[in-house]
Amino acid sequence: MKTRHKRLAIIVTGVVGLTVAGLFVLNAFRSNLVFFYSPTEVLEGKVSVPAGKTIRIGGLVEKGSVQRSPDGLKVDFVVTDLNKKLPVHYEGILPDLFREGQGVVTQGRLQPDNTFVASEVLAKHDEKYMPPEAAQALKGGTFTPGGETKKP
Amino acid sequence: MQYMHKYASPKFFYTLAGKLTPWMAALTAVLLVAGLYLGLFVAPVDFQQGESYRIMFIHVPAAWMSMFIYVCMAGAGAIALVWNVKLFEMFAGNCAPVGASFTFLALVTGSLWGKPMWGAWWAWDARLTSELILFFLYIGYMALEASIDDPRRAARASAILALVGVVNIPVIHFSVEWWNTLHQPASVGKVGTPSIHPSMLAPLLLMSLGFTFYFFTVALMRMRNEILERERHTTWVAQLLESKS
Numbered sequence: 265m266k267t268r269h270k271r272l273a274i275i276v277t278g279v280v281g282l283t284v285a286g287l288f289v290l291n292a293f294r295s296n297l298v299f300f301y302s303p304t305e306v307l308e309g310k311v312s313v314p315a316g317k318t319i320r321i322g323g324l325v326e327k328g329s330v331q332r333s334p335d336g337l338k339v340d341f342v343v344t345d346l347n348k349k350l351p352v353h354y355e356g357i358l359p360d361l362f363r364e365g366q367g368v369v370t371q372g373r374l375q376p377d378n379t380f381v382a383s384e385v386l387a388k389h390d391e392k393y394m395p396p397e398a399a400q401a402l403k404g405g406t407f408t409p410g411g412e413t414k415k416p
Numbered sequence: 417m418q419y420m421h422k423y424a425s426p427k428f429f430y431t432l433a434g435k436l437t438p439w440m441a442a443l444t445a446v447l448l449v450a451g452l453y454l455g456l457f458v459a460p461v462d463f464q465q466g467e468s469y470r471i472m473f474i475h476v477p478a479a480w481m482s483m484f485i486y487v488c489m490a491g492a493g494a495i496a497l498v499w500n501v502k503l504f505e506m507f508a509g510n511c512a513p514v515g516a517s518f519t520f521l522a523l524v525t526g527s528l529w530g531k532p533m534w535g536a537w538w539a540w541d542a543r544l545t546s547e548l549i550l551f552f553l554y555i556g557y558m559a560l561e562a563s564i565d566d567p568r569r570a571a572r573a574s575a576i577l578a579l580v581g582v583v584n585i586p587v588i589h590f591s592v593e594w595w596n597t598l599h600q601p602a603s604v605g606k607v608g609t610p611s612i613h614p615s616m617l618a619p620l621l622l623m624s625l626g627f628t629f630y631f632f633t634v635a636l637m638r639m640r641n642e643i644l645e646r647e648r649h650t651t652w653v654a655q656l657l658e659s660k661s
Contacts, residue, residue, distance in 0.1 A: 272498045279494075279579055286583040290594075298596040299541040322596055359535030361464060369598055386534045391603040393469060394613040395460030 300369045303343055303350040313374055321350060321380055322369040322388065330364055343368060343380070354382040361387035424503040426643045427652050433636040440633040447626030455619035462616075469616075471529045476604075477624040479522035482550060483585055485515035485631060489557070490582045493575025502646075503639075505571035508578065509561055510638040514631050516554035523547060534598060542591035543599035546584055553581040567646060 290297065300322030305311045313319055321343055329342035339354045341364075352370055362368060367388030372381050455473035462469040489511035496504040526544070527537045538544065557574050564570035592601045603612040604620065612620070647653045 268498055275494050275497060275579060279582055282580060283583050283586065286587070290587065294595070297542055299539065299598055300596050302596075357535075359533060360468070361533045362535075363464070366464075384536070386536050386539065386598060388598055389464070389533055389600045390611075391600045392464075392611045393462055393472075393603060393616050395615065396463040397460070398613055399463035 302345040303348040304345050306374060307348045307350065307378060315376070316373060318371060318373060318383070320369055320371045321352070322367070323350075325362070325364050325366060325368050327364045339385075343370065350378070350380050352380045352382050352385075354385050356383075356385070358385055359387040361389055363387075366390070424501050426502065426647050429503055430640055430643045433640050437633055437636050437640075440629050440636070444626055444629040444633055447622055447629060451619050451622035451626050454622060455616075459616050459619055460613075465533060468529065468532055471525050473619055473623050475522055475525040475529060476620060477627045478518045478525065479547065480624055481627045481631060482515055482519035482522050482547070483588060484628070485511050485518060486550060486553070486578070486581070486585060489515060490575075490578040493571070493578045496571060497575050502568075505568065505575075506639050506642045506646075507635060508575060509567075509571060510635050510642065512554050512558045512561070512574075513638075514634050516551060516558065518627070518631075519547065519551040519554060523551060536598075539598045541597040541599055542595045543588065543597045546588040546591050549584055550581075550588060553578075553584060557581075 300320035301311050301313075303321060303323055306313055306319070306321065323343040323345040326342040326344045326349065329340075331340045332338070337355055337357075339358065341352055341354075343350045343352055352372075354370065354372075362385065367390060369386045369388050370380065370382040371384040371386075373383075374380055451473065456470055459470070459473075461467055489508045492504040492508035492511065495501060496508060523544075526547075530539070531537050557577055560577055561570045561574040564573055591597060592599055604617065644653055644656075
C-alpha cells in the first residue's frame with residue numbers, strides 16, 4: 265500500500281501545485297485578459313490607452329441616448345458604467361440584442377475629444393432568461409412585442 | 417480494495433455493463449425527447465431573445481458535459497495511476513471522444529447563437545478561449561493515447577496529461593466572474609435569486625440529465641468493446657465468442 269499512497273500524494277500535490285501556479289499566472293496577466301474596459305477606466309486614465317490603439321469598451325447603452333441617422337446605418341449612442349459616460353459613433357449593422365439599457369461591448373478607437381469611434385458593436389447578453397409576461401410583471405410594462413428597441 | 421478488484425474485473429464488468437446499457441439507452445432517449453419537447457414546444461419565448469434562445473437547451477448542457485466529462489476522465493486517470501485498475505484506464509480513454517464531441521457541440525452552437533445575438537461568430541474572451549483550450553486538450557489526449565502502442569503505457573501517459581489539464585476547468589467555470597467577458601455569467605447554480613424562469617429551467621435540466629446518461633451509455637458500450645479487444649486471448653472471451661457463434 266505504501267507505494268500507492270506515495271503515488272496518490274504525488275498526484276494530489278502535483279494537481280494542487282499546478283492549479284495554484286496557474287491561478288497565480290492568470291492573476292498576473294489579469295489586466296491583459298479582460299475583454300473590454302469600462303468607460304471609467306478609460307476616461308480616468310486607470311488604463312493607459314495609446315493614441316490610435318484599438319480597444320474595447322463595455323457598459324450599458326444609456327436609455328434614450330440612441331440616435332439613428334435617416335439612412336439607418338449611422339448610429340450614435342452613449343455607453344455608461346453608471347459612473348462615467350462615453351459617446352460612441354458607429355456605422356454598420358447592430359446585433360439583435362442591441363437595446364437601450366442593455367449591455368454592449370464595442371471595439372474601436374478613442375478620439376482626442378474623449379468620444380469613441382467604433383468599428384464593431386457586440387451586444388452583451390445578461391444571464392436572465394424569462395418569458396415576456398414575467399419580464400413585464402417585473403419591470404412594470406416596458407416590454408414591446410417582437411423585442412424591438414423603443415425609439416427615444 | 418478487495419471489492420474494487422472484484423467489481424473491477426473486466427469479465428464481471430463486461431456482463432454488468434451489458435445488462436445496464438439497454439436501460440440507460442432507453443432512459444437517455446426518454447429524457448432527451450422530453451427535454452427537447454419541453455424546450456422547443458412548451459417553454460415560452462424569451463423576453464429579450466425571442467425564439468433564438470432555444471439553442472441554449474443544447475448549448476448549456478453540452479458545455480456542462482464538456483467539463484464534467486473532463487473531470488471524470490482526469491479522475492479515472494488518477495485512480496488508474498494510483499491503484500493500477502485497468503477498468504479505470506479504459507474508462508478514462510473512452511471519455512475523451514465523447515467529451516471532445518460535447519466540447520465541439522458547445523463551441524458550434526455558441527457560435528451559431530453568437531452571430532445574431534452578439535453580432536460575432538467568435539470573440540477571444542476568456543470563456544470562449546478557455547473552452548477552445550479544453551477542446552485542444554481532448555484532442556491532445558486522444559493523440560497522445562493513440563501514439564503509444566502499449567495500451568497500459570498509453571493510459572498512464574495520457575492520464576498525466578489529463579491531470580495537468582485539470583487547471584483549465586476552474587478557469588472555464590470562473591472566467592465569467594474573474595474577467596470582463598462577452599459571455600454572460602452563469603444563470604443556473606447561483607444561490608438566492610434565480611435568473612432563469614422555471615419553465616425554461618426544467619427542459620434545461622432534463623437535457624443535462626439526458627446528456628449525462630448518453631455519456632455513460634456510450635462510455636459503457638465503448639468499454640465493452642475495449643474489454644473484448646484487450647482480453648481477446650483469455651479463455652472467458654474465447655468461450656463467449658464460441659457461445660455466440
